[in-house]
Amino acid sequence: MIEITDLHKSYVMGTNTLHVLKGIDFTVNEGELVAIMGSSGSGKSTLLNILGMLDEADQGTYTLDGTLIHNLNEKIAARYRNKFLGFVFQSFNLISYKNALENVAMPLYYQGVKRNERNEKAMHYLEKVGLAEWATHLPNELSGGQKQRVAIARALASEPKVLLADEPTGALDSTTSYEVMEIIQSINDEGKTILIVTHEDDIAHMCKRIVNLKDGIIIDDSIISQVRVKATSHV
Amino acid sequence: MFNRDRWSEILEALSSNWFRTVLTAFGVLWGIFILVILLAAGKGLENGVKADFGDIATNTMFMWTQTISKPYKGLPKGRRFTYRLGDVQAIKDNVPELRFISPRNQLGGFGGSNNVVRGLNTGAFNVYGDYPEIIEQQPMDITSGRFINYGDIEEKRKVAIIGEGVKTALYGSNEDVLGTYIKINGVNFIVVGTYKKKSQGGDSEEDQKEIYVPFTSFSQAFNRGDRVGWMAITANDGSSITELKENIFDVVKQRHTIHPDDDRAIGNFDLYEQYSRIEGLFFALKLIAYFVGTLVLLSGVIGISNIMLIVVKERTKEIGIRRALGATPWAIRGQVLLESIVLTIISGMLGISLGALVIYAINKVLDANGPVDMFSNPSVDISVVISALIILIISGLLAGFIPAQNAIKIKPVDALRTE
Numbered sequence: 001m002i003e004i005t006d007l008h009k010s011y012v013m014g015t016n017t018l019h020v021l022k023g024i025d026f027t028v029n030e031g032e033l034v035a036i037m038g039s040s041g042s043g044k045s046t047l048l049n050i051l052g053m054l055d056e057a058d059q060g061t062y063t064l065d066g067t068l069i070h071n072l073n074e075k076i077a078a079r080y081r082n083k084f085l086g087f088v089f090q091s092f093n094l095i096s097y098k099n100a101l102e103n104v105a106m107p108l109y110y111q112g113v114k115r116n117e118r119n120e121k122a123m124h125y126l127e128k129v130g131l132a133e134w135a136t137h138l139p140n141e142l143s144g145g146q147k148q149r150v151a152i153a154r155a156l157a158s159e160p161k162v163l164l165a166d167e168p169t170g171a172l173d174s175t176t177s178y179e180v181m182e183i184i185q186s187i188n189d190e191g192k193t194i195l196i197v198t199h200e201d202d203i204a205h206m207c208k209r210i211v212n213l214k215d216g217i218i219i220d221d222s223i224i225s226q227v228r229v230k231a232t233s234h235v
Numbered sequence: 236m237f238n239r240d241r242w243s244e245i246l247e248a249l250s251s252n253w254f255r256t257v258l259t260a261f262g263v264l265w266g267i268f269i270l271v272i273l274l275a276a277g278k279g280l281e282n283g284v285k286a287d288f289g290d291i292a293t294n295t296m297f298m299w300t301q302t303i304s305k306p307y308k309g310l311p312k313g314r315r316f317t318y319r320l321g322d323v324q325a326i327k328d329n330v331p332e333l334r335f336i337s338p339r340n341q342l343g344g345f346g347g348s349n350n351v352v353r354g355l356n357t358g359a360f361n362v363y364g365d366y367p368e369i370i371e372q373q374p375m376d377i378t379s380g381r382f383i384n385y386g387d388i389e390e391k392r393k394v395a396i397i398g399e400g401v402k403t404a405l406y407g408s409n410e411d412v413l414g415t416y417i418k419i420n421g422v423n424f425i426v427v428g429t430y431k432k433k434s435q436g437g438d439s440e441e442d443q444k445e446i447y448v449p450f451t452s453f454s455q456a457f458n459r460g461d462r463v464g465w466m467a468i469t470a471n472d473g474s475s476i477t478e479l480k481e482n483i484f485d486v487v488k489q490r491h492t493i494h495p496d497d498d499r500a501i502g503n504f505d506l507y508e509q510y511s512r513i514e515g516l517f518f519a520l521k522l523i524a525y526f527v528g529t530l531v532l533l534s535g536v537i538g539i540s541n542i543m544l545i546v547v548k549e550r551t552k553e554i555g556i557r558r559a560l561g562a563t564p565w566a567i568r569g570q571v572l573l574e575s576i577v578l579t580i581i582s583g584m585l586g587i588s589l590g591a592l593v594i595y596a597i598n599k600v601l602d603a604n605g606p607v608d609m610f611s612n613p614s615v616d617i618s619v620v621i622s623a624l625i626i627l628i629i630s631g632l633l634a635g636f637i638p639a640q641n642a643i644k645i646k647p648v649d650a651l652r653t654e
């Protein structure tokens with residue numbers, strides 16, 4: 001599903017050049033649930049942003065679902081993001097003046113899906129994360145965990161091939177973190193490929209594979225036995 | 236392009252800060268308001284001044300004689316000459332593009348002594364000997380009876396058509412006018428008609444104090460022989476009198492042995508030239524109105540552009556999110572452009588409406604207080620509204636262009652990182 005070879009990325013700030021990714025080789029197959037770990041500043045977000053086509057690598061190749069991602073113009077990048085990728089951010093990034101349903105429907109709007117169909121689909125995904133009753137609420141009327149579940153529903157709405165989550169539980173307490181992870185596990189059970197950046201060991205162990213980054217290279221990449229979140233009731 | 240989602244997005248964006256939106260809109264509103272008012276004021280002035288021409292055939296000139304200023308063929312300069320009826324025929328024969336050539340004679344004039352008597356009443360009036368065509372060249376309403384006709388001309392009937400002003404001066408308020416006699420310089424004329432001139436000019440009072448009698452009877456009664464005082468000459472619609480008048484002068488100069496280059500011998504007043512000059516003036520006035528209005532509008536547009544820049548900046552993160560969700564650059568750009576166009580057009584339409592309202596009010600006041608000299612019926616026509624609209628759409632596009640470009644200049648990853 002994802003294949004990158006010899007990926008490099010540097011940030012230039014004035015006269016300083018910060019070499020963040022120093023040759024990453026890495027393959028993710030369909031249906032995997034991968035945790036990316038590493039200390040702060042090790043380049044996890046940078047890597048994820050490149051995978052998400054939000055940023056570009058300086059060097060190396062990136063193939064997503066058989067398509068070589070290279071020198072894309074913004075229009076095509078936007079289409080690929082819309083078609084292939086779903087994003088979940090640490091700070092939720094919901095649009096504050098749109099209600100939960102409208103937020104979930106946004107990727108479908110950019111796909112050109114008709115209003116009725118769009119709302120139907122968005123509702124379906126809200127149900128999936130257990131927030132059907134909250135459809136008409138604005139983000140600031142939701143708890144952190146609820147916001148993140150709306151964000152996950154939004155990421156799923158366009159039926160992407162890969163879900164990219166940058167510290168999705170970073171702003172949540174452990175109970176709500178587990179709720180979010182439970183949803184992620186269930187989506188993964190349905191076959192979705194998911195990459196999660198996390199600092200937390202317990203979250204990482206709820207995945208199926210852990211990739212460890214240090215100073216811009218992968219120092220460890222191992223399959224683990226997944227810890228299932230025990231079924232807790234949704235809020 | 237204009238589906239419901241777009242509209243709700245635009246509405247959301249504009250209503251998120253009402254106060255700012257209204258302030259911004261005011262700049263454009265004001266600009267277009269000024270433009271509309273200036274154009275309307277120009278139109279009012281134009282209407283007012285053109286009304287002074289009344290229905291006068293504007294393709295007309297008046298021609299009289301002056302002192303000859305160049306010696307020619309042994310004749311000295313300083314001579315005077317007089318038009319003759321033969322000149323009229325010669326001009327008719329040589330300049331076929333002319334519609335009317337009316338020879339005229341005149342008695343009295345500004346500040347003249349009393350020349351008209353009826354019973355105990357006397358008055359000083361302009362008395363013209365005219366052909367029937369003059370009514371086409373200087374239109375007047377016949378309020379009773381009739382105007383001069385060719386029967387009068389041929390039979391040299393001593394008939395007179397008097398102005399409403401003459402009537403007031405010589406007659407009591409409920410006296411019959413038609414069929415009565417008036418004495419002009421001692422000669423009796425029978426009144427067969429009264430007129431009122433439409434002209435709204437400042438000398439409108441004077442215009443109603445004239446008396447028209449047949450040219451032939453005038454010449455006979457006042458011993459003018461075949462002499463002609465002056466002429467009113469109107470060209471056909473296709474030609475302009477300004478271009479034809481040299482031909483006319485040439486005919487006259489040849490018949491009166493005047494040097495071809497003598498520009499002073501013949502005096503003329505060319506209505507067409509005056510009219511064109513006034514047309515030109517109003518064209519210039521309109522240009523100025525557009526210029527000033529557009530400049531004021533421009534400052535409004537810059538205001539919109541400025542606000543859109545701020546809005547885009549404020550929404551950097553949101554734009555980043557939208558792009559992560561798959562918004563193409565054109566979706567973002569289009570949103571910003573549309574927002575600025577909608578804002579511009581709505582405030583512009585409000586400005587036009589406000590302008591129309593003010594013009595309507597001014598017209599009401601003008602109507603109520605009677606005509607004002609040199610100003611009447613200020614108005615903007617639909618073509619002005621349409622051009623204002625086009626200007627607005629273009630302005631909106633221009634105002635949104637830089638902000639729209641700014642909205643997608645930043646990389647999605649950087650946009651997402653902003654707080």
Ligand SMILES: Nc1ncnc2c1ncn2[C@@H]1O[C@H](COP(=O)(O)OP(=O)(O)OP(=O)(O)O)[C@@H](O)[C@H]1O
Nearest residue numbers: 011013018020038039040041042043044045046047
């Ligand atoms: N736009 C940027 N310009 C300059 N330097 C940057 C930029 N983005 C990231 N960096 C630097 O690159 C390095 C890697 O950043 P990155 O965000 O990938 O780290 P991370 O592993 O996600 O860290 P964290 O766990 O704290 O989120 C850091 O030292 C950071 O300061």
Ligand SMILES: [Mg+2]
Nearest residue numbers: 044045046166
């Ligand atoms: Mg990070």
